[in-house]
Amino acid sequence: MGVKGFLTSAVAAGIKYQDRLDLGLIYSTNPAVTAGAFTTNQVKAAPVVIDMERLKHEGRAQAVLVNSGCANACTGKQGMADALQSSSLVAKELDIPENMVQLSSTGVIGAQLNMEAITAAIPKLVAGLGPDNFEAVAQAIMTTDTVKKTVRKTVMIGDTEVTLMGMAKGAGMIMPNMATMLSFVLTDVQIGFPELQKALLAGVERTFNRITVDGDTSTNDMVLVMASGEAKNDWIDEDSKAELELFQDTLESVLKELALMIVADGEGASKCITIRVCGAREDDEAEQVARTVANSNLVKTAFFGEDANWGRIIAAMGRSGVKFNPDRVDIAFNDVVIVRNGLAVGKEAEDEASKVLKERNFNVCIDLKEGNGCEEVYTCDFSIDYVKINADYRS
Amino acid sequence: MGVKGFLTSAVAAGIKYQDRLDLGLIYSTNPAVTAGAFTTNQVKAAPVVIDMERLKHEGRAQAVLVNSGCANACTGKQGMADALQSSSLVAKELDIPENMVQLSSTGVIGAQLNMEAITAAIPKLVAGLGPDNFEAVAQAIMTTDTVKKTVRKTVMIGDTEVTLMGMAKGAGMIMPNMATMLSFVLTDVQIGFPELQKALLAGVERTFNRITVDGDTSTNDMVLVMASGEAKNDWIDEDSKAELELFQDTLESVLKELALMIVADGEGASKCITIRVCGAREDDEAEQVARTVANSNLVKTAFFGEDANWGRIIAAMGRSGVKFNPDRVDIAFNDVVIVRNGLAVGKEAEDEASKVLKERNFNVCIDLKEGNGCEEVYTCDFSIDYVKINADYRS
Numbered sequence: 166m167g168v169k170g171f172l173t174s175a176v177a178a179g180i181k182y183q184d185r186l187d188l189g190l191i192y193s194t195n196p197a198v199t200a201g202a203f204t205t206n207q208v209k210a211a212p213v214v215i216d217m218e219r220l221k222h223e224g225r226a227q228a229v230l231v232n233s234g235c236a237n238a239c240t241g242k243q244g245m246a247d248a249l250q251s252s253s254l255v256a257k258e259l260d261i262p263e264n265m266v267q268l269s270s271t272g273v274i275g276a277q278l279n280m281e282a283i284t285a286a287i288p289k290l291v292a293g294l295g296p297d298n299f300e301a302v303a304q305a306i307m308t309t310d311t312v313k314k315t316v317r318k319t320v321m322i323g324d325t326e327v328t329l330m331g332m333a334k335g336a337g338m339i340m341p342n343m344a345t346m347l348s349f350v351l352t353d354v355q356i357g358f359p360e361l362q363k364a365l366l367a368g369v370e371r372t373f374n375r376i377t378v379d380g381d382t383s384t385n386d387m388v389l390v391m392a393s394g395e396a397k398n399d400w401i402d403e404d405s406k407a408e409l410e411l412f413q414d415t416l417e418s419v420l421k422e423l424a425l426m427i428v429a430d431g432e433g434a435s436k437c438i439t440i441r442v443c444g445a446r447e448d449d450e451a452e453q454v455a456r457t458v459a460n461s462n463l464v465k466t467a468f469f470g471e472d473a474n475w476g477r478i479i480a481a482m483g484r485s486g487v488k489f490n491p492d493r494v495d496i497a498f499n500d501v502v503i504v505r506n507g508l509a510v511g512k513e514a515e516d517e518a519s520k521v522l523k524e525r526n527f528n529v530c531i532d533l534k535e536g537n538g539c540e541e542v543y544t545c546d547f548s549i550d551y552v553k554i555n556a557d558y559r560s
Numbered sequence: 561m562g563v564k565g566f567l568t569s570a571v572a573a574g575i576k577y578q579d580r581l582d583l584g585l586i587y588s589t590n591p592a593v594t595a596g597a598f599t600t601n602q603v604k605a606a607p608v609v610i611d612m613e614r615l616k617h618e619g620r621a622q623a624v625l626v627n628s629g630c631a632n633a634c635t636g637k638q639g640m641a642d643a644l645q646s647s648s649l650v651a652k653e654l655d656i657p658e659n660m661v662q663l664s665s666t667g668v669i670g671a672q673l674n675m676e677a678i679t680a681a682i683p684k685l686v687a688g689l690g691p692d693n694f695e696a697v698a699q700a701i702m703t704t705d706t707v708k709k710t711v712r713k714t715v716m717i718g719d720t721e722v723t724l725m726g727m728a729k730g731a732g733m734i735m736p737n738m739a740t741m742l743s744f745v746l747t748d749v750q751i752g753f754p755e756l757q758k759a760l761l762a763g764v765e766r767t768f769n770r771i772t773v774d775g776d777t778s779t780n781d782m783v784l785v786m787a788s789g790e791a792k793n794d795w796i797d798e799d800s801k802a803e804l805e806l807f808q809d810t811l812e813s814v815l816k817e818l819a820l821m822i823v824a825d826g827e828g829a830s831k832c833i834t835i836r837v838c839g840a841r842e843d844d845e846a847e848q849v850a851r852t853v854a855n856s857n858l859v860k861t862a863f864f865g866e867d868a869n870w871g872r873i874i875a876a877m878g879r880s881g882v883k884f885n886p887d888r889v890d891i892a893f894n895d896v897v898i899v900r901n902g903l904a905v906g907k908e909a910e911d912e913a914s915k916v917l918k919e920r921n922f923n924v925c926i927d928l929k930e931g932n933g934c935e936e937v938y939t940c941d942f943s944i945d946y947v948k949i950n951a952d953y954r955s
């Protein structure tokens with residue numbers, strides 16, 4: 166099942182490995198209103214640089230060419246030339262303007278694109294375009310991912326059914342800061358570009374920007390939302406507040422599901438944990454505390470060991486840079502309070518908490534009792550397999 | 561071999577484990593000029609709070625009681641009362657004022673001190689004081705450390721030989737920010753308190769504050785330097801610049817050796833790596849870039865895998881918050897340049913670099929070519945054993 170107005174395709178181009186889907190194409194039969202969010206890492210891959218420039222002018226795109234196996238980052242003039250040549254080939258084959266093509270790459274940094282493989286594959290890719298290949302594209306963008314990440318949702322805008330389908334990849338180098346990894350959302354909604362861009366940025370801020378696997382931010386992160394308009398709903402613009410809010414909520418739920426799939430599939434991860442901080446003076450401070458805890462290797466290895474080691478949590482909180490009174494802090498695992506006013510509640514509570522830690526998903530709830538600021542950050546545990554995966558990744 | 565003016569002692573008090581040295585005492589026969597540097601984590605252990613207060617007034621101490629097995633952090637009023645009682649017992653047994661006792665604890669956060677064990681052990685500890693137990697104390701403060709960390713140096717101040725002996729412990733929760741872990745340096749130098757404190761802070765800044773094992777800062781970090789004056793050198797004060805500089809250099813070399821021992825013994829570490837950043841606009845910016853690289857899990861797991869994966873290095877640099885032009889960056893492993901002006905030098909260079917990565921100690925040299933700012937940070941690799949150690953630590 167696809168989204169009205171879009172065709173997709175994926176092939177095994179042999180970019181890094183043989184016989185593995187590694188090149189995908191998304192094609193909108195008409196120029197789609199397209200919003201993007203890109204990595205804030207100042208070392209940006211060639212495709213990211215090109216996409217940001219192209220979206221700046223029109224907020225429209227008609228195709229996305231995406232490959233795994235090579236990030237085309239830190240590849241200099243050659244990398245830029247290769248990226249431009251790829252988009253030129255796609256544009257020619259689809260008979261659309263070159264600046265309507267968005268590019269996206271993921272894989273090893275510093276290696277040049279295998280242009281021979283890509284050049285040979287593009288005609289096949291275009292020939293294979295069809296309405297039902299969304300899952301194949303989602304598979305083609307996987308690297309260390311162990312599962313394909315896709316979401317489909319529908320929502321009634323007025324009396325018109327609007328569809329959103331999203332895909333994402335990402336398992337390592339994940340601590341987004343503005344956008345993360347690769348994610349593409351297709352929708353047939355009819356919407357203005359400023360509204361779509363605003364909805365995307367707001368959604369990303371509360372979803373992809375709230376997850377962390379390892380505290381590292383990639384050079385290639387991007388999220389694109391493309392709207393074909395084929396649902397023919399009444400046009401959503403700045404005056405249609407209720408419809409915009411409805412669409413935005415649905416988009417955010419798509420982004421959040423994809424973001425949580427990334428955490429759950431974090432490299433080597435066996436658990437998916439929500440760090441919820443309440444009672445901060447400001448939301449920003451709550452986020453900062455949550456993020457510091459969510460990125461602490463000591464906290465994450467304790468989760469892997471299923472050890473309710475709250476001492477490591479409070480030590481991480483203490484170096485977060487946010488002021489609070491340690492003697493007022495409460496900490497709970499789900500609804501089991503193990504620290505009350507900075508002190509251990511006792512052995513019984515810790516035993517209860519240990520049961521919570523055996524679950525695959527749980528919450529750590531921290532109350533600072535300083536104000537009303539609240540935020541959540543989503544993280545995974547830190548396992549032996551994370552180290553194995555990343556010690557071996559290039560070999 | 562000890563240091564003139566100091567006696568030391570260690571016993572197996574049974575604080576957490578049986579038959580393992582876990583309680584140490586350092587005693588200066590006269591009040592020693594004592595400088596301290598303490599954790600910047602706002603969650604501070606009870607002994608840290610007491611020590612900071614006591615050193616504020618006099619800059620003198622006569623005893624240090626130090627235990628492993630329990631951090632006495634996040635232990636509330638009970639923890640504070642226990643710490644005060646420990647120092648009262650030591651003071652009584654040694655017949656010195658209570659505020660001349662410094663306290664230090666390391667181990668699990670959130671557990672209360674085993675006061676029964678400590679109370680029973682203090683008389684034995686005092687009875688065992690002798691000139692040659694420095695190594696035994698260094699052993700008593702170990703937790704996940706696999707080796708004892710001690711250094712001894714002498715320096716001629718004028719025509720007087722001055723001795724410095726230092727010990728340190730620390731293997732995890734190591735990213736000092738002002739001071740780190742536990743370290744005690746004894747010296748017989750005759751020196752004023754302001755000079756000693758200044759020398760310590762300057763030395764700590766360039767040594768313990770430049771190491772990282774896992775990016776976490778402990779609640780119990782402290783470094784104490786105690787000077788007995790028994791060397792009877794001409795008093796070092798603000799007017800004796802040459803002697804002060806000489807002493808400071810020697811102190812710094814003691815601190816640096818201890819700091820590097822901690823990195824080399826980092827939990828699960830198999831390598832000790834110096835991240836040297838040059839060509840930054842300011843020293844601070846060089847440090848920030850070096851620190852971000854030194855703390856990146858992806859970089860550290862690549863080191864463990866002996867993979868010259870510079871893409872991860874440049875990705876970490878890019879999220880450091882420091883502005884630089886990625887197209888001008890050079891990166892070398894020891895003297896093997898593998899990135900020149902942001903681009904891979906080639907396969908041959910990477911093969912050479914791979915040889916460097918097989919060594920136990922090597923440097924990563926990064927040149928930003930933006931200015932003259934230079935700094936170093938010392939880190940270790942990130943291994944499977946780190947995860948094993950920290951998933952199991954409390955059990």
